[in-house]
Amino acid sequence: MQDPSRRPDLDQQATAESYMLPSAQPVQLVDPDGRHVHNDKYPLPDGEALLAAYRELVVGRRVNDQANALVRQGRMAVYPSSHGQEACQVAAAVCIDKQDWLFPTYRDTVAVLARGVDPIQALTLLRGDWHSGYDPYEHNVSIQATPLATQLLHAVGVAHAAKLKGENTVVVAMCGDGATSEGDFHEALNFAAVFHVPVVFFVQNNQYAISVPLHHQTVAPSLAHKAIGYGMPGERVDGNDLAALLSVLGKAVERARDGGGPALVEAHTYRMQSHTNADDATRYRKDDEVQQWVSKDPIQRMRTYLTDLNLLDEEVEKNIAEKAETVAAAMRDGLNAESEVDPEDLFRYVFTEKTSQLLEQAAKLRDELAREPA
Amino acid sequence: MSTTLTFAKALNTALADEMEADSTVVVFGEDVGPLGGVFRITDGLTARFGEERCFDTPLAESGIMGMAIGMAMNGLRPVVEMQFDAFAYPAFEQVVSHVAKMPNRTKGKVKLPMVIRIPYAGGIGGVEHHCDSSESYYAHTPGLTVVAPATVQDAYTMLREAIRHPDPVVFLEPKKLYWSKEDLELESLRESVGSFGRAVVAREGSDATLIAYGPSVSTALNAAAAAAEEGRSLEVIDVRSIVPFDDETVAASVRKTGRAVVIAEAPGFASVASEIVARVQERCFHSLAAPVLRVTGFDIPYPAPKLEQFYLPSVDRILDAVDDLQWEDA
Numbered sequence: 001m002q003d004p005s006r007r008p009d010l011d012q013q014a015t016a017e018s019y020m021l022p023s024a025q026p027v028q029l030v031d032p033d034g035r036h037v038h039n040d041k042y043p044l045p046d047g048e049a050l051l052a053a054y055r056e057l058v059v060g061r062r063v064n065d066q067a068n069a070l071v072r073q074g075r076m077a078v079y080p081s082s083h084g085q086e087a088c089q090v091a092a093a094v095c096i097d098k099q100d101w102l103f104p105t106y107r108d109t110v111a112v113l114a115r116g117v118d119p120i121q122a123l124t125l126l127r128g129d130w131h132s133g134y135d136p137y138e139h140n141v142s143i144q145a146t147p148l149a150t151q152l153l154h155a156v157g158v159a160h161a162a163k164l165k166g167e168n169t170v171v172v173a174m175c176g177d178g179a180t181s182e183g184d185f186h187e188a189l190n191f192a193a194v195f196h197v198p199v200v201f202f203v204q205n206n207q208y209a210i211s212v213p214l215h216h217q218t219v220a221p222s223l224a225h226k227a228i229g230y231g232m233p234g235e236r237v238d239g240n241d242l243a244a245l246l247s248v249l250g251k252a253v254e255r256a257r258d259g260g261g262p263a264l265v266e267a268h269t270y271r272m273q274s275h276t277n278a279d280d281a282t283r284y285r286k287d288d289e290v291q292q293w294v295s296k297d298p299i300q301r302m303r304t305y306l307t308d309l310n311l312l313d314e315e316v317e318k319n320i321a322e323k324a325e326t327v328a329a330a331m332r333d334g335l336n337a338e339s340e341v342d343p344e345d346l347f348r349y350v351f352t353e354k355t356s357q358l359l360e361q362a363a364k365l366r367d368e369l370a371r372e373p374a
Numbered sequence: 375m376s377t378t379l380t381f382a383k384a385l386n387t388a389l390a391d392e393m394e395a396d397s398t399v400v401v402f403g404e405d406v407g408p409l410g411g412v413f414r415i416t417d418g419l420t421a422r423f424g425e426e427r428c429f430d431t432p433l434a435e436s437g438i439m440g441m442a443i444g445m446a447m448n449g450l451r452p453v454v455e456m457q458f459d460a461f462a463y464p465a466f467e468q469v470v471s472h473v474a475k476m477p478n479r480t481k482g483k484v485k486l487p488m489v490i491r492i493p494y495a496g497g498i499g500g501v502e503h504h505c506d507s508s509e510s511y512y513a514h515t516p517g518l519t520v521v522a523p524a525t526v527q528d529a530y531t532m533l534r535e536a537i538r539h540p541d542p543v544v545f546l547e548p549k550k551l552y553w554s555k556e557d558l559e560l561e562s563l564r565e566s567v568g569s570f571g572r573a574v575v576a577r578e579g580s581d582a583t584l585i586a587y588g589p590s591v592s593t594a595l596n597a598a599a600a601a602a603e604e605g606r607s608l609e610v611i612d613v614r615s616i617v618p619f620d621d622e623t624v625a626a627s628v629r630k631t632g633r634a635v636v637i638a639e640a641p642g643f644a645s646v647a648s649e650i651v652a653r654v655q656e657r658c659f660h661s662l663a664a665p666v667l668r669v670t671g672f673d674i675p676y677p678a679p680k681l682e683q684f685y686l687p688s689v690d691r692i693l694d695a696v697d698d699l700q701w702e703d704a
Contacts, residue, residue, distance in 0.1 A: 019538030140446070143479060147471045153437055156474070157444015157452075164400070164426055165449065183464075187437035194432055349482040350517050352540040355571065355618035 019233050022224035026236040026268045029243040032296045041071025042247040047112040047311045051091050053242055054302050054312070055320050060110035061299060062324035063119070066331045067109070069108035071277045075335040077128040080107040084240070084272030084338040087298035088204045090114050091245035092172050095200075095253050101140045103155040107204075108144060111174065115141050120334035121329060129339050144209060148179040152188035152201065159197035170198045170256045172249070178209025180226065181217045189264065193230040198256035200249065201264045204239060208269035228263035239267030240298040242249075243305070270296070376559050382524045382552040385415045386490075388533035391454065391564065393423050396451065399537055401428040402436055403455030403491075413493055413552055439465035439490070442474050446542075447571040453537060457495040460503035463640035466511070466686035473542045474517030475565040489536045490544045493587045494522075495639050496607040497686055505549075506676055507640035509588075511666040512544040513616045513649070520616040521570060522546040522588035526556035528614060530561055535570060543570075548589035573606040573620035575627065579609035582633035582696055585624060585650055587613035590687055608696065618645055621653055630655050635669060637687050641668030647679055664700035 028037050029044050036044060045053075048231045064086070067079040082089050085107075093102060093114035104111050112122050124133025125144060132143040142158075145151035155173035162169035179185055180203060192199045203223050207214050220226055227234025233255075237248040245267060252263040270293040274281040281290075306312035347354060347362040354362070379387065393399045401416055407430035410417030419428035431438050434448045435456060442452035456462035462469075469490065476484050496505030512520045529547070536543040576591060577598050579628055586594040591612045598608040609627050613620070628634045634654055638647040651666045669687045677685045 021550055032413065130481065131475075132481075134479060135483045136447070143476070143484075145419065147467060150440060150472060153440020153468070154444035154447060156437075157441040157446070158448040159444070160441060161445040161448035161450045182438055184440060184467075185432040190434065191437045191441055254673075313430060345481070349478045350482075351519070351618075352477075352482070352485070356621060357618065 009335075016228045020228045020231070022222060022227075022234045022236045022266070026238045027248050028241050029247060030237040030241050030300050030301055030305045032240075035302045036305070036306060037245075040246065042251065045246045045250070046308070049246065050243055050302065051306055051316075052096055052312045053246060054306055055323065056090040056094065056114045057086050057242060057302060059324045059327050060114065062328050063113060063331065065121070066328040068273075068277070070331065070335050074222055076123065076126050078276050078278060079109075079126055080276045081273045082107050082110050084293060084297070085204055085206055086110055087302075088202075088239045088247055088267045088269055089243040090201055091249050092174055093245060095249040096170055096172055099140065099167070099299045100253075101142065101155065101158050101169060101171040101292050103142045103151045103158075103171065104144050105148075105151070105176065105179075106146050107176065108174050111363045112141055112144065115139050117141055119331050123331070123335065127335060127339070129341055130345070136161060139261055140322055144289050149175055149182035149184040149188065151175075152179075152364045153184055153191065155199050156188050156195070156197055159192070159199045160195050163195075163197055168257065170200065170253050172200050172202055172253070174202050174204065176209065177203060177205040177207065177214050177217055177223060178212065179203075180223050187264070189227070189230040189232065192262035193232050196261045198251045198259075199262045200256055201220055201262065202249065203264065203266045204269055205266050206239075206269050208271055208275070208285070210275045210279060211281075213285075216359060222266060224264055224266040230264075232262045232264060234264040234266065234360045239269030240296045240301070241301050242298055252365050301323055311319050375561070377555040378555055378557050379526055379530070379550065379560075381526050381529045381547075381554050382415055384415055384530040384556075384558065385476060385533055385547065386417055386419075387560065388530045388537075388560055389416065389419060390422065392534055392537040393419065396537075397421070397556055399427070399451045399453060400445065401455070402431050402442075404431060404433055404457050405440050406430060406455050408641060410562045412456060413549070415491070415506075415547075416455065423531070428635035435462060435465040436468050439473065442488050443476065443486060444466065446488045447476075447484055451487050451537060453488075453489040453491060456490060456492045458500075458504045458554045459492055459506040459508045462490075462508065469512070469518070469544075470515050474515045477541065478517055485540055486542045487540050489533070489539075490542065490543050491533075492544065492546050493549045494546045495548050495550065496682055497589060497639075500549070501679065501683070502676065505639065507671065509546055509616055509639055511646045513646050518617060519543045519570060520546065521614060522548065522616060523614065524548065524551070524576075524586075524588055524591035524612050526554060527558055527563065530558065530560070531569065532614070535568065539570065539576070543577060546588055554592075569680045570615045571618035571620055572615065573611050573613050575609060575612040575623070576612040577608070579607040579631065581607045581631055582635065583609045583611060583631045583700055584635050584637060584692065584696075585611045585613060585654075586637040587616060587637055587646075591651040593687055593689060594637050594692065597689045597696070600689055601693060601696060602671075606696065613650070619650075619653070622658060624650070624663070625657040627656045628666075632661050632663040633660075633696075633697045634658075634666045635692060636666065637669045637692060639671050639686060641673045642668050645670060664698075667695045667698060668696045
């Protein structure tokens with residue numbers, strides 16, 4: 001085990017000005033018109049990497065559309081869509097390696113899928129079958145957390161354990177702008193910095209926490225500025241720019257892996273749809289505002305950019321669309337099939353060994369079900 | 375060879391023995407490092423095992439609990455200290471929403487073998503926020519194993535068992551017992567684990583059963599000794615493990631005696647004591663000669679030091695309750 005207090009990389013000369021402050025504007029490498037924007041600090045990812053991520057972007061949009069449709073058809077209980085935020089979703093999943101960990105929230109289904117989790121397993125929660133249908137250890141993806149910011153501390157714990165065990169693991173911990181007001185956000189960033197663990201905190205600032213706009217959450221210059229208070233660098237990035245996200249997150253992940261400690265990345269994006277299907281966004285925001293973000297769509301600009309690079313043509317687009325349709329069809333088939341739930345499961349996993357109280361209650365339920373007319 | 379140990383030293387020895395036996399056991403919390411904890415339960419562990427195995431954290435209980443969850447997810451066995459009962463409340467969301475639920479929500483894929491040590495209850499003249507009996511909150515939360523040792527031997531064996539347990543354990547340490555002493559044959563106890571879910575008969579008797587746990591067991595034993603002088607034979611059950619609860623041992627005793635009093639320091643309303651009364655009456659109704667009574671703390675916030683003597687279940691109050699058990703000769 002390593003000594004957690006050892007910080008060989010600690011830059012004694014570091015000041016808020018020298019490396020902790022975020023850029024004056026969110027980092028952008030490809031503008032909404034699909035043109036490259038030069039940045040001294042962040043190189044543009046190579047075309048092939050962008051094309052691979054673009055593929056996931058298109059699939060992610062299709063997943064959001066399909067999930068919304070399945071909710072309307074009554075096949076899922078609820079779906080918090082990440083429509084408009086797909087670039088953040090994809091970047092969070094692809095910026096880390098296989099042995100690394102992802103800690104997603106309830107809105108991050110697309111990131112979970114981009115990490116390789118089976119869609120039907122991932123959607124058991126929102127379908128109402130079971131709280132988490134996938135094995136977190138299969139793809140190193142934690143359960144999709146519902147209580148806000150609490151999972152950030154679990155991410156710190158996973159990273160700390162990895163560090164103590166001498167494992168080369170980086171953890172990406174996701175949350176939204178609303179979660180930055182929670183106490184656990186503060187505790188997680190502080191613990192991560194004090195224990196100097198490899199966690200990249202990735203805030204998708206989609207401007208709203210259900211109905212509450214960002215200016216009711218904070219009057220900090222930006223969410224990325226909060227990093228300074230914990231002694232870690234903060235950066236902000238155009239959350240609809242896949243290239244910038246990959247570059248900024250990639251750099252933070254690389255720094256964490258090299259022993260540089262945690263970092264905070266804030267992505268400026270927008271939740272194009274309501275909080276969930278149970279919400280009505282027209283009650284708290286104007287359509288004009290939503291329309292301004294249509295032209296900033298993450299897919300359109302990357303399509304233009306990759307087309308200009310000659311990496312994307314009709315045939316490649318067609319292949320990508322087919323892949324997206326395959327995923328959507330699998331979602332439809334899986335969720336349209338009747339799922340079997342086992343009432344005995346209610347008692348099976350509460351403890352490793354059922355208590356006598358649970359054995360008694362399970363037996364009663366079994367009797368009750370046996371008496372019910374078929 | 376027998377050794378005289380305090381309750382506190384027994385806990386300290388249990389931690390050291392498990393840390394020695396299993397390199398994945400890590401201890402952390404507030405002041406548990408070089409200081410050894412405000413009650414010295416972690417005394418010497420940092421010096422012996424290094425500061426990666428026993429370390430201080432920032433002063434934030436939710437942070438401690440949340441980080442422990444992640445460490446348990448990633449193959450370690452964290453033992454965290456909440457400095458005092460009432461200081462554990464900032465961690466409550468992590469305990470209720472994640473510690474208790476994570477194994478269930480993942481169908482057992484994620485196990486959380488972690489121990490939450492909480493110095494709890496009163497009787498030490500502590501000021502406010504230092505004397506709460508918070509067991510009902512945890513016992514009411516499905517997924518938590520909740521235990522409270524009442525003897526020095528149980529302090530040692532039950533903490534070792536808690537650390538080896540595959541599920542999260544809330545380990546309640548009665549503060550007023552920290553300085554109590556017993557002679558233990560430590561060598562013979564090293565492997566004696568596997569007793570969660572089992573209550574013990576702490577004193578045999580035939581006229582009525584006193585049911586207690588944690589700090590109230592010694593009060594119950596004192597009451598039984600006093601009752602014996604008056605010719606009444608009281609059996610004392612040490613519950614030990616609140617969740618899982620040993621219905622069998624408790625019910626067997628009450629069926630034998632036909633009368634029972636449940637004793638606990640916590641306010642009685644909606645409490646573990648209430649639950650025990652309900653369970654006894656469900657199981658022993660036809661054996662009961664009188665309603666099952668409770669001697670608990672009043673339904674008030676824990677009082678100031680000069681007032682706690684009027685609040686805590688006392689021998690007299692227990693004997694009064696026993697007198698109220700509808701004796702035929704009364």
